[in-house]
Amino acid sequence: MITYLEEARQFQLDTPHASYVAALADDGFLCHVYWGKRIAPQDMTALLRLQEPPFVPTENERERASFMDCAPFEYPVSGTGDYREAAFGMETASGVRVCALRYVSHRIFRGKHAPAGLPHTWGEGAETLAVTMQDKYSGLRVTLYYTVFEGLDAVIRSASCENAGTEPITLTRVLSASVDLDDDRFEMLTLYGSWARERQVQRRPLMHGKQRLDSLRGESSHQYSPFFALLRPQTTEESGQAFGFSLIYSGNFMLQAELTQFCQTRAQIGIQPEDFAWELPPGAVFDAPETALVYSETGLGGMSRTYHQLWMTHLIRSPWRDRDRPVLINNWEATYFDFDLEKLKAIADEAAALGIGLFVLDDGWFGHRDSDNCSLGDWTPDPRKLPGGLKPLTDHITAKGMKFGLWFEPEMISPDSDLFRAHPDYAIGTPGTDRTQSRAQYVLDYSREEVREAVWAQMKRILDSAPVSYIKWDMNRQLTEVPRRTLWHGYVLGVYALMERLVTEYPDILLESCSGGGARFDPGLLYYSPQIWASDDTDAKERLRIQYGASLFMPPSAIGAHVSVCPNHATGRNTPFETRAHVAMNGTFGYELDVRQLSDEEKAQIPAQIARYKEIAHLVRSGRLYRLGDPFAPSGFAAQSFADFDAWMYVSPDGREALFTFVQITAEPNMKSRRVTLAGLDPETAYRYTLCGKEYVHTGAYLMQCGVLIPNLWGDMKSVQILLKATGEKGEMRSAE
Numbered sequence: 001m002i003t004y005l006e007e008a009r010q011f012q013l014d015t016p017h018a019s020y021v022a023a024l025a026d027d028g029f030l031c032h033v034y035w036g037k038r039i040a041p042q043d044m045t046a047l048l049r050l051q052e053p054p055f056v057p058t059e060n061e062r063e064r065a066s067f068m069d070c071a072p073f074e075y076p077v078s079g080t081g082d083y084r085e086a087a088f089g090m091e092t093a094s095g096v097r098v099c100a101l102r103y104v105s106h107r108i109f110r111g112k113h114a115p116a117g118l119p120h121t122w123g124e125g126a127e128t129l130a131v132t133m134q135d136k137y138s139g140l141r142v143t144l145y146y147t148v149f150e151g152l153d154a155v156i157r158s159a160s161c162e163n164a165g166t167e168p169i170t171l172t173r174v175l176s177a178s179v180d181l182d183d184d185r186f187e188m189l190t191l192y193g194s195w196a197r198e199r200q201v202q203r204r205p206l207m208h209g210k211q212r213l214d215s216l217r218g219e220s221s222h223q224y225s226p227f228f229a230l231l232r233p234q235t236t237e238e239s240g241q242a243f244g245f246s247l248i249y250s251g252n253f254m255l256q257a258e259l260t261q262f263c264q265t266r267a268q269i270g271i272q273p274e275d276f277a278w279e280l281p282p283g284a285v286f287d288a289p290e291t292a293l294v295y296s297e298t299g300l301g302g303m304s305r306t307y308h309q310l311w312m313t314h315l316i317r318s319p320w321r322d323r324d325r326p327v328l329i330n331n332w333e334a335t336y337f338d339f340d341l342e343k344l345k346a347i348a349d350e351a352a353a354l355g356i357g358l359f360v361l362d363d364g365w366f367g368h369r370d371s372d373n374c375s376l377g378d379w380t381p382d383p384r385k386l387p388g389g390l391k392p393l394t395d396h397i398t399a400k401g402m403k404f405g406l407w408f409e410p411e412m413i414s415p416d417s418d419l420f421r422a423h424p425d426y427a428i429g430t431p432g433t434d435r436t437q438s439r440a441q442y443v444l445d446y447s448r449e450e451v452r453e454a455v456w457a458q459m460k461r462i463l464d465s466a467p468v469s470y471i472k473w474d475m476n477r478q479l480t481e482v483p484r485r486t487l488w489h490g491y492v493l494g495v496y497a498l499m500e501r502l503v504t505e506y507p508d509i510l511l512e513s514c515s516g517g518g519a520r521f522d523p524g525l526l527y528y529s530p531q532i533w534a535s536d537d538t539d540a541k542e543r544l545r546i547q548y549g550a551s552l553f554m555p556p557s558a559i560g561a562h563v564s565v566c567p568n569h570a571t572g573r574n575t576p577f578e579t580r581a582h583v584a585m586n587g588t589f590g591y592e593l594d595v596r597q598l599s600d601e602e603k604a605q606i607p608a609q610i611a612r613y614k615e616i617a618h619l620v621r622s623g624r625l626y627r628l629g630d631p632f633a634p635s636g637f638a639a640q641s642f643a644d645f646d647a648w649m650y651v652s653p654d655g656r657e658a659l660f661t662f663v664q665i666t667a668e669p670n671m672k673s674r675r676v677t678l679a680g681l682d683p684e685t686a687y688r689y690t691l692c693g694k695e696y697v698h699t700g701a702y703l704m705q706c707g708v709l710i711p712n713l714w715g716d717m718k719s720v721q722i723l724l725k726a727t728g729e730k731g732e733m734r735s736a737e
């Protein structure tokens with residue numbers, strides 16, 4: 001619900017448990033008043049401290065700079081006395097960089113604004129506040145949008161800039177949100193990593209100064225994610241305040257928390273201002289990406305569940321969002337580039353016999369690509385590996401009752417490709433300088449429509465000639481030698497434009513995006529692809545951390561996760577086959593291996609694993625996630641107990657069904673069973689479940705207060721999975737016959 005208190009000139013957005021309040025100060029400044037636990041609308045503008053000398057903005061012109069440098073602004077600009085980080089910057093054609101954004105008008109309406117060409121939230125139950133401000137010098141107008149969706153503790157913010165003046169303007173900084181929180185009692189949780197080690201979690205106290213994470217790679221990156229949370233020091237997984245910030249964007253970003261001289265916190269997120277520019281001729285409009293601000297009083301868990309629900313119900317559009325997705329087998333770790341028709345058919349035969357529903361042909365099927373040295377840009381099947389094209393293979397696969405999926409890397413071009421030989425200018429580069437190769441490839445200039453068309457025509461030919469029901473859209477390098485500052489964002493818009501075309505013309509294709517593993521694992525891509533390959537590291541132990549980090553802000557059903565062989569190709573580690581499946585079920589679930597090389601014992605487990613996944617897929621999709629363990633917990637000598645385990649559960653929205661998974665990371669000799677308390681269940685409901693071959697019926701209260709006893713398991717990385725179902729009776733503590 002959104003209210004405007006006329007007298008106080010105050011805007012208030014209320015969600016089930018939170019309120020977000022902004023107000024107009026003298027002279028048309030839009031100031032931040034409050035974000036926190038829900039409160040009934042009332043005049044809260046005293047919190048702005050506007051009467052405290054020397055800040056009175058209009059009465060004390062002499063101290064205007066002091067006011068600017070500490071007032072809590074909703075969309076701060078630099079150059080007029082606010083020395084904290086600005087949210088907005090521009091330069092007019094005649095060189096004016098000073099900007100004075102002041103309130104002009106506001107609107108409150110049902111529905112929401114849709115930023116042009118960008119992924120965005122949508123759907124029923126939206127209400128929006130739009131506040132328009134104008135720069136009195138250039139005429140530029142900035143409209144800040146704030147949307148709330150019924151039932152969700154989230155505020156979607158974005159900014160739209162319109163050149164309503166007569167001079168061309170260059171935008172140099174347009175963040176999506178800036179929030180001036182009134183205190184400093186925060187810790188900052190962020191995600192960091194690298195290739196094959198994505199989304200590690202770090203949490204640290206805020207320090208005076210700026211704490212920034214960002215990307216200048218042209219993608220959201222392996223290294224940092226466009227998400228962070230501010231937490232109270234006492235906030236835990238299931239209690240305490242958490243303030244989440246997640247940007248719906250897949251290119252350069254920056255996020256920052258700045259602890260100021262008055263012990264206040266300015267939290268910001270948006271497109272990376274460094275090396276950013278956008279030309280805005282008179283009459284033109286620029287939309288910044290949306291960002292979702294989430295408030296939780298139930299710790300990190302509550303914050304994550306709100307993000308999951310928000311993205312599932314108001315961001316992902318694919319019809320596959322609510323469908324059981326086929327269990328796939330991908331040939332990448334099975335064959336890499338070394339395959340031919342016969343080998344693929346043999347793998348497909350075994351996979352089909354085990355009940356796998358989708359065969360995905362990964363890299364190496366086109367041009368003359370025997371390694372990653374060539375052929376990107378030439379999307380025609382390699383006649384040496386696939387004589388007669390894709391048809392003999394797809395005929396074979398579909399005859400087995402399986403679906404067929406295909407890998408593309410549409411944004412790339414190899415120097416050794418017909419496309420490059422014909423159009424060297426299609427690759428991003430700065431004239432007069434060398435292009436830097438990465439994985440022996442260049443990036444196509446997707447800001448140019450003709451370049452996108454050249455790739456699309458080839459993709460379309462393939463899609464119209466073969467029964468492709470799944471696409472893996474990869475992107476395996478970062479941008480270099482970017483010739484102009486407008487290209488970073490123009491590139492991302494181009495990628496979105498082509499993805500939009502793909503999902504519009506082929507709406508039923510299941511699209512999985514990917515970027516050298518998880519370098520573009522962000523909500524922006526969820527708008528096009530309901531699942532994203534999370535990491536090239538398929539080691540179950542590493543995946544515990546990667547998937548934990550990913551689940552903080554992304555829905556588990558979007559986390560691409562596969563069972564692969566051991567020793568694992570990324571780490572050399574051995575883990576039990578069963579555990580690998582349990583961990584991959586905490587995501588999309590599939591196999592990435594040569595089934596022919598599995599032991600009989602491993603192979604025999606596959607049909608049951610598939611059956612289990614089909615039974616629980618709806619829980620991973622629409623259940624509420626509770627993280628019960630901590631794969632980052634130290635197990636060194638300082639640890640007081642052997643807390644070296646991970647566990648999580650999904651509870652169906654009606655509370656009648658739940659899936660609990662436990663992984664003992666390190667075995668300990670001579671220990672008793674471990675008691676793990678569950679979460680999210682209905683205390684009154686009795687649940688039936690089987691643990692170690694014995695059936696139990698216990699109430700949710702018992703399971704949440706007393707827990708289940710997991711026996712000390714023999715071996716590292718052993719796991720237990722329990723499916724709990726409501727019995728329909730009121731529960732009592734008893735063991736069933």
Ligand code: GLA
Pocket residue numbers: 332362363372407474476514515516517533535536
């Ligand atoms: C990237 C992907 C892998 C695989 C290879 C193929 O690294 O993340 O899954 O598709 O490319 O080259």
